[in-house]
Amino acid sequence: MSSETSSKRSGRRPGPTTTRDAVAEAARRQFAELGYDRATMRGIAGEAGVDAALVVRFHGSKEGLFREVMALPPATAAAMAGLAEGPRETVGRRFAEAVVGLLQDPRSRPIVLGRIRSAASHPDAAALVAEMVTRDVGGLVAALTDDEPRTRAALVGSQVVGLAFARHVVGIEPLASLPVTEVVDHLAPIFQHYLVGPLGTDA
Amino acid sequence: MSSETSSKRSGRRPGPTTTRDAVAEAARRQFAELGYDRATMRGIAGEAGVDAALVVRFHGSKEGLFREVMALPPATAAAMAGLAEGPRETVGRRFAEAVVGLLQDPRSRPIVLGRIRSAASHPDAAALVAEMVTRDVGGLVAALTDDEPRTRAALVGSQVVGLAFARHVVGIEPLASLPVTEVVDHLAPIFQHYLVGPLGTDA
Numbered sequence: 001m002s003s004e005t006s007s008k009r010s011g012r013r014p015g016p017t018t019t020r021d022a023v024a025e026a027a028r029r030q031f032a033e034l035g036y037d038r039a040t041m042r043g044i045a046g047e048a049g050v051d052a053a054l055v056v057r058f059h060g061s062k063e064g065l066f067r068e069v070m071a072l073p074p075a076t077a078a079a080m081a082g083l084a085e086g087p088r089e090t091v092g093r094r095f096a097e098a099v100v101g102l103l104q105d106p107r108s109r110p111i112v113l114g115r116i117r118s119a120a121s122h123p124d125a126a127a128l129v130a131e132m133v134t135r136d137v138g139g140l141v142a143a144l145t146d147d148e149p150r151t152r153a154a155l156v157g158s159q160v161v162g163l164a165f166a167r168h169v170v171g172i173e174p175l176a177s178l179p180v181t182e183v184v185d186h187l188a189p190i191f192q193h194y195l196v197g198p199l200g201t202d203a
Numbered sequence: 204m205s206s207e208t209s210s211k212r213s214g215r216r217p218g219p220t221t222t223r224d225a226v227a228e229a230a231r232r233q234f235a236e237l238g239y240d241r242a243t244m245r246g247i248a249g250e251a252g253v254d255a256a257l258v259v260r261f262h263g264s265k266e267g268l269f270r271e272v273m274a275l276p277p278a279t280a281a282a283m284a285g286l287a288e289g290p291r292e293t294v295g296r297r298f299a300e301a302v303v304g305l306l307q308d309p310r311s312r313p314i315v316l317g318r319i320r321s322a323a324s325h326p327d328a329a330a331l332v333a334e335m336v337t338r339d340v341g342g343l344v345a346a347l348t349d350d351e352p353r354t355r356a357a358l359v360g361s362q363v364v365g366l367a368f369a370r371h372v373v374g375i376e377p378l379a380s381l382p383v384t385e386v387v388d389h390l391a392p393i394f395q396h397y398l399v400g401p402l403g404t405d406a
């Protein structure tokens with residue numbers, strides 16, 4: 001298979017390279033599919049092929065493991081804030097592309113869905129989702145406008161969470177199977193309105 | 204207390220009047236706060252003050268109980284479909300009022316939140332949420348337009364779920380504490396666009 005060939009060339013295996021990576025990957029998958037409450041240290045260790053005691057030694061509690069593996073890559077937050085530098089009239093579309101892309105990417109999707117699923121059943125995870133919206137989206141909004149930036153960030157966050165939930169958790173059709181470009185087309189005007197439009201008026 | 208006095212006058216107690224009502228109320232509360240997986244027949248029976256075997260006899264399985272108590276009142280679905288009869292240019296605002304009202308009402312809020320929390324952790328509940336969106340919102344959209352009605356219903360559903368999640372589950376500020384009228388002001392243009400606006404274009 002070509003991916004194996006290229007991996008050999010680069011000297012890296014395509015899967016997790018260390019026990020720690022294996023644990024992180026298993027944890028992300030289980031938090032995303034089961035939610036915080038149903039995911040267990042034992043189950044995560046089992047999937048990663050290590051002893052549960054090792055996971056506890058590495059990461060402390062389940063909460064510690066959750067916080068560690070469910071952080072978005074720093075590059076994502078930076079890319080989000082960078083959207084403010086492009087043309088203002090297309091910021092909604094560029095934001096929609098970024099969010100839909102984040103949810104398509106097999107590396108970031110489990111993080112977003114894991115937070116949402118877990119937030120539904122656990123207050124710590126709920127706080128993390130609120131934190132993500134306030135920080136990541138809030139940074140972009142603050143760079144765009146000083147007109148009710150916190151309200152705008154919360155509204156944007158509500159549609160991001162709703163999209164992830166409807167398309168990837170519940171699977172509401174036809175949204176669940178629409179191609180990426182159409183989802184972006186549908187969401188672009190909404191994010192444009194929330195980010196820089198005239199809030200609180202019938203647009 | 205005045206509520207007791209008025210209840211005595213009307214001859215009805217303010218709380219559940221039968222064991223069945225008590226079980227339904229306890230089940231709604233536990234599904235809403237704990238989600239499908241963490242809610243148990245034993246816990247629900249305990250809260251209702253009845254024997255768990257009685258709950259099983261009345262409702263069969265936990266899934267049966269869930270389906271029974273998490274249905275929206277028939278009047279709600281009828282009111283939703285009725286929105287199509289008012290002026291088209293205000294349908295987004297009237298829909299926003301209906302949805303925000305549904306989430307404020309202590310009788311319907313646990314039903315909506317219970318479905319969302321449960322959908323996050325259980326496929327049956329996820330199917331119920333998809334069903335609610337397809338049927339309740341779908342009926343309204345079909346009465347309004349024949350331009351991509353299923354896509355519109357799914358998009359509306361995504362923002363409804365996102366609002367409920369952000370405002371009531373995660374509690375993203377300031378959305379969580381905004382007065383009802385402001386939330387309606389913010390969502391009205393979004394629902395107007397999704398329901399009858401030019402889909403897939405930058406509005």
